[in-house]
Every structure is written in C-alpha cells, then in structure tokens.
Amino acid sequence: MDLPEAFTEKMIALMGEEAHDFFETYNDQRALGLRINSLKTDAEKLKALAPFHMEQVPFCPAGFYYQKNDMPGKHPFHQAGLYYIQEPTAMFVAEVLAPKPGERVLDLCAAPGGKSTQLAAKMNNTGLLVANEPYPARAKILSENIERMGITNTVVTNERPERLANYFPGYFDRILVDAPCSGEGMFRKDPEAMHYWSPGHVAECAHLQAQILEHAYHMLRSGGTLVYSTCTFSPEENEQIIEAFLEKHHDLELLPIDKSSGASSGRPEWTNTENPALAETARLWPHQLHGEGHFTAKLCKHGQAPQRKQTAARSIKENDLKDYRTFEGQALKKRLTGIFRLIGSQLFMYPNACPDLNGLKVARSGLHLGEMKKKRFEPNHALALALPAEAFQNVYPLRSSDNEWKRYLHGETLTAENMPKGWTVVTIDGFPLGWGKAAGGILKNFYPKGLRRRGLN
Numbered sequence: 001m002d003l004p005e006a007f008t009e010k011m012i013a014l015m016g017e018e019a020h021d022f023f024e025t026y027n028d029q030r031a032l033g034l035r036i037n038s039l040k041t042d043a044e045k046l047k048a049l050a051p052f053h054m055e056q057v058p059f060c061p062a063g064f065y066y067q068k069n070d071m072p073g074k075h076p077f078h079q080a081g082l083y084y085i086q087e088p089t090a091m092f093v094a095e096v097l098a099p100k101p102g103e104r105v106l107d108l109c110a111a112p113g114g115k116s117t118q119l120a121a122k123m124n125n126t127g128l129l130v131a132n133e134p135y136p137a138r139a140k141i142l143s144e145n146i147e148r149m150g151i152t153n154t155v156v157t158n159e160r161p162e163r164l165a166n167y168f169p170g171y172f173d174r175i176l177v178d179a180p181c182s183g184e185g186m187f188r189k190d191p192e193a194m195h196y197w198s199p200g201h202v203a204e205c206a207h208l209q210a211q212i213l214e215h216a217y218h219m220l221r222s223g224g225t226l227v228y229s230t231c232t233f234s235p236e237e238n239e240q241i242i243e244a245f246l247e248k249h250h251d252l253e254l255l256p257i258d259k260s261s262g263a264s265s266g267r268p269e270w271t272n273t274e275n276p277a278l279a280e281t282a283r284l285w286p287h288q289l290h291g292e293g294h295f296t297a298k299l300c301k302h303g304q305a306p307q308r309k310q311t312a313a314r315s316i317k318e319n320d321l322k323d324y325r326t327f328e329g330q331a332l333k334k335r336l337t338g339i340f341r342l343i344g345s346q347l348f349m350y351p352n353a354c355p356d357l358n359g360l361k362v363a364r365s366g367l368h369l370g371e372m373k374k375k376r377f378e379p380n381h382a383l384a385l386a387l388p389a390e391a392f393q394n395v396y397p398l399r400s401s402d403n404e405w406k407r408y409l410h411g412e413t414l415t416a417e418n419m420p421k422g423w424t425v426v427t428i429d430g431f432p433l434g435w436g437k438a439a440g441g442i443l444k445n446f447y448p449k450g451l452r453r454r455g456l457n
C-alpha cells in the first residue's frame with residue numbers, strides 16, 4: 001500500500017522501532033466485523049441461523065469478526081436489522097460510553113450510525129438518544145440505519161452542533177463526540193482516505209474537533225460523561241485535543257478506560273505538557289489487535305451546567321388517532337401507548353423522554369408509525385422493523401434457505417392463497433422484513449422502493 005510519505009515519516013518519528021510492526025499491518029487484510037443487534041436477537045440464535053464464521057471481538061460482547069466470503073451485508077438478516085456491519089475497533093467506543101437504560105444521550109457526529117445503533121441497544125430502546133449529523137444526505141443514511149435496527153428511542157437531528165448547544169444546554173447524561181478526522185485508521189478500508197490526507201488536513205480536523213468538543217461540553221450535565229473518539233492516529237487530533245480541552249475546562253476529569261482486552265494507553269509524551277493523566281485515554285492499534293485503529297478518551301464534568309427549561313412533547317388527542325387505532329386493531333396484537341405526534345400527515349411515536357423539538361431540523365422523531373391518509377392509515381416500514389413477529393396479526397413467513405425472499409426484497413408480488421385479507425408482516429426465519437398487503441390470493445409488496453435491490457443479487 002502506497003502510504004503518503006509525510007505520514008510514514010511522521011509515524012516513524014513518533015513510534016521509532018514500533019513503526020515497523022505498524023506499517024506491516026498495511027500488507028494484511030482489513031478486519032471485518034458485525035455487531036449483533038441485541039434489540040432483536042442474540043449471538044446464540046444468530047450463530048444457529050446464519051451461515052457466517054463468527055469469532056468474538058474481545059472488546060465488545062455483541063461484536064464478531066466474520067470472513068470476507070461470508071458477505072453478511074447481502075444476507076436478508078441484514079435487511080431485517082439483526083446486525084450492523086461495523087469496523088471492530090469502532091465497537092470499543094460505545095462500550096466505553098456505556099449508556100444505561102432511561103438516560104439522555106447525545107451522539108453528536110452520528111452518521112452512518114454504527115455507534116448510535118450500538119448506544120440505542122445498550123439503552124434497551126429506552127430513555128432518549130439524540131443522534132445528530134449536520135450533512136443532510138448522511139443524516140438520511142443514519143435515519144435509515146436507525147429504522148433498520150428497529151430503534152424507537154432515538155431522534156435523528158440534522159443540525160450544526162452550535163444550534164443543538166443552544167437548544168440542549170446542560171441536558172445530557174452522556175455525550176459521544178466521534179469526531180470527523182483525518183481517517184488514518186481508514187487507509188486499509190478505504191484507500192481513498194489516503195488521497196485526502198495531508199499535514200494541513202490533520203490541522204484542519206484538529207481545529208474542527210476542538211470546536212465540536214466545546215459545544216458538546218455545554219450540552220453535558222453536571223456529573224455527566226463525555227467520550228471523544230477518532231479513527232486516526234495523529235496526536236494533534238487525539239491526545240493534544242484532550243490536553244487543550246482539559247486546560248480550558250478545569251472541571252473536566254479524565255476517567256480511566258479498561259484496557260484489559262487489547263487497548264493500550266494514550267501517549268502523554270506526544271503532547272506539549274506531557275500531562276500524565278492523558279495515559280488514561282486509549283489507543284487501539286492495528287499491530288496490537290485485530291482491527292483498524294481508534295482513539296478514545298472518557299471525561300467527567302464536575303462543574304455546574306446551566307440548563308434551559310424544556311417543555312415535554314405532548315401527545316395528540318386519542319380522537320385524532322381513530323384511523324390508526326382501526327389499523328392497529330386489524331394488524332397488531334398490541335396496543336401502543338406513548339407520545340403520538342403528527343408531522344404533516346405522518347404519525348410518529350416520540351421516545352417517552354422526549355422534549356418538544358420545535359425549531360430543530362429533525363430527520364426522524366422516534367418510531368415512524370405511518371401515514372394518515374383519507375380515512376385510512378398506511379403503516380411505515382419502520383413499524384414492521386420495530387416489533388417482533390409475535391406482535392403482528394398476520395405473518396407471511398419466508399425462509400433464508402429459499403429464494404423467495406429475494407423476490408420480496410426486489411419488490412415483486414408474492415402469492416398469498418388462503419391468507420387473511422389485509423396488512424401482513426413478511427418475516428425471514430421469524431424476523432420481520434417489511435410489509436405486504438394480502439388480497440385476492442396475492443400479497444402486494446410494500447417493501448420501500450428506495451431500499452429495493454440494494455446490495456442484493
């Protein structure tokens with residue numbers, strides 16, 4: 001691999017003899033990982049059903065290495081949201097933030113959603129996760145991944161961090177800043193990243209990272225935890241960012257990170273002050289474990305944090321849910337309760353802990369239930385993916401061992417003789433894949449047009 005010359009020179013200056021082992025990894029295959037979605041299944045079930053070779057990632061209980069020929073992205077279980085394909089060292093970060101059910105959590109730089117989907121699973125779909133991404137096209141991908149994984153406790157915002165900071169001062173229990181970076185850990189995965197790399201780009205990223213962290217600081221409550229991470233090796237974007245952040249805010253303290261599963265200490269000697277506390281940060285190196293590489297710092301805020309009074313989001317009236325309730329009575333076995341909100345004709349169920357989101361650019365507000373049409377309700381794909389098969393009245397079962405699922409994911413009509421008329425959830429080996437509507441011996445296909453054929457033969 002033709003690494004940028006200035007990059008190799010810099011790494012040799014920093015690492016000395018160790019640089020040899022580090023550069024050797026660029027001749028190896030990159031590490032491939034998937035993380036099981038604990039909201040839908042577990043390792044035992046997936047191992048029994050899926051034809052993949054799964055080997056435990058040591059620093060993430062739900063994480064597994066797979067082999068190139070497995071191609072889990074092409075398996076229908078991917079569309080059913082049973083796992084997220086994620087670079088293994090990236091899985092370390094949400095383990096360090098370790099959010100708990102019921103908390104208020106912010107993922108400030110969230111697209112495409114690897115870490116957000118992991119955080120939501122760790123929160124067991126409760127509390128409130130705000131997953132933010134400033135670029136609209138990337139926010140859309142993030143939103144689709146939140147939907148695929150059946151996540152209902154998450155609001156996807158499409159905002160600049162400064163606007164969110166005005167809205168949510170002192171609000172969050174935990175914040176993740178998985179910052180845009182120079183991506184030195186991405187060179188094996190995405191060789192394009194090497195073309196963007198330059199010492200100037202590293203400096204630009206460092207400048208942006210410091211700004212983003214400032215906004216995150218203002219949104220963290222007193223006693224709250226902030227995790228900062230990058231997928232790059234440069235000290236300017238890692239230890240030096242944390243060094244400056246600690247100097248600016250004396251109420252921040254670096255917390256220790258468990259390194260027993262292969263992470264190593266941050267490098268205070270790569271900073272100006274050589275603050276020994278920086279050794280509490282963690283580096284995951286590709287020559288020390290199987291993965292591409294990450295940096296992670298965990299901080300606690302001790303000082304006071306001014307807050308803004310938030311108004312809780314209020315549900316629309318039960319009377320206005322009539323068409324939805326009619327649909328629900330026919331299609332679901334359970335009655336949903338929560339904060340129902342209409343955005344235009346689209347009906348959502350907000351996360352229970354959600355404030356009203358007036359004034360924010362929101363790409364997804366909790367569970368998208370469907371659309372209120374004239375005197376009828378049409379369910380959204382998100383609803384099929386958010387509930388287990390047992391929650392639906394009518395099920396059209398497909399098996400991954402047959403090829404029928406390809407026809408469904410391609411958008412074709414399926415035969416449905418002797419099926420009860422109406423909304424039906426299509427499952428793959430017992431896991432919901434999407435909607436169909438049975439009538440006259442056929443199942444009309446409601447798999448979203450935008451998702452059809454994507455990544456499939």
Ligand SMILES: C[S@@+](CC[C@H](N)C(=O)[O-])C[C@H]1O[C@@H](n2cnc3c(N)ncnc32)[C@H](O)[C@@H]1O
Pocket residue numbers: 090108109110111112113114115116133134135138160161178179180181208212
């Ligand atoms: C390293 S990626 C995040 C990866 C994501 N956390 C995941 O695990 O899938 C950084 C993200 O930050 C976004 N970003 C860029 N500039 C930003 C800014 N000023 N504030 C917040 N996010 C920004 C990028 O568009 C990108 O999606």
